[in-house]
Amino acid sequence: MAWRLADGVMQCSFRRNITLPGVKNRFDLNTSYYIFLADGAANDGRIYKHSQQPLITYEKYDVTDSPKNIGGSHSVLLLKVHGALMFVAWMTTVSIGVLVARFFKPVWSKAFFLGKAAWFQVHRMLMFTTTALTCIAFVMPFIYRGGWSRHAGYHPYLGCIVMTLAVLQPLLAVFRPPLHDPRRQMFNWTHWSMGTAARIIAVAAMFLGMDLPGLNLPDSRKTYAMIGFVAWHVGTEIVLEVHAYRLSRKVEILDDDRIQILQSFTAAETEGHAFKKAVLAIYVCGNVTFIIVFLSAISHL
Numbered sequence: 001m002a003w004r005l006a007d008g009v010m011q012c013s014f015r016r017n018i019t020l021p022g023v024k025n026r027f028d029l030n031t032s033y034y035i036f037l038a039d040g041a042a043n044d045g046r047i048y049k050h051s052q053q054p055l056i057t058y059e060k061y062d063v064t065d066s067p068k069n070i071g072g073s074h075s076v077l078l079l080k081v082h083g084a085l086m087f088v089a090w091m092t093t094v095s096i097g098v099l100v101a102r103f104f105k106p107v108w109s110k111a112f113f114l115g116k117a118a119w120f121q122v123h124r125m126l127m128f129t130t131t132a133l134t135c136i137a138f139v140m141p142f143i144y145r146g147g148w149s150r151h152a153g154y155h156p157y158l159g160c161i162v163m164t165l166a167v168l169q170p171l172l173a174v175f176r177p178p179l180h181d182p183r184r185q186m187f188n189w190t191h192w193s194m195g196t197a198a199r200i201i202a203v204a205a206m207f208l209g210m211d212l213p214g215l216n217l218p219d220s221r222k223t224y225a226m227i228g229f230v231a232w233h234v235g236t237e238i239v240l241e242v243h244a245y246r247l248s249r250k251v252e253i254l255d256d257d258r259i260q261i262l263q264s265f266t267a268a269e270t271e272g273h274a275f276k277k278a279v280l281a282i283y284v285c286g287n288v289t290f291i292i293v294f295l296s297a298i299s300h301l
Contacts, residue, residue, distance in 0.1 A: 058070075093127075100122050159205050165198035175187075176191075210222050229290055
């Protein structure tokens, strides 16, 4: 019916019948729909595909009704929840679980539940939480897309690898050999290797996922925020590693007198435990703060 080109934006209006019997791929306009509003480039009369996720209404509307102001989002709720759960799982619960298993065995060595040490119980709870969150988040994009997405690059492939490793880890832990079993060392290396691989691949998948149009996170600062969060975790591990090394050196150079060694070792051990607990508390608070900011950001998309 009409068209115009203003400020680099092309607009047009058209008219069509409410129903088009016998014509394929034309929706009847006598019912309500979710409205998708997409915009993209045009050049020499050719319209190109939109470069970002369309703006989608929150509810269904009658497109033949009178014009009204309605709300919408560029990011679908299922994809938001998918990103949020994966972020919590692979940047928080698994990270804390790894720190507990690596540095807190002497700190929480007392039996806590079913005769198992407290550090082991905390580690196992966090890892099972990671697996559960991953399983829930994994199915959401498939539900939304109705199958495999061919336009998501390497992200879904890496996600499938992470999902496989996340399921294999607890299954492997079920068959953990006893402490002094000759196979225990092989189990430890296998468990550590699979867990480390899963964490690295999960971080890579999240970096790729942040740039997908389905989530539509704003500007490039999201990448720097993700890098900062990874650096936060790596820095925490380095601090605890350096502290553990200095504590071991401190014990080695103690006086030769046996009683003095035991007394000094006890004091050094107590001091070391307090430091580890303080570092873990700061790390958890930082993680919680970052998660709140992240969830707040995607909830407004």
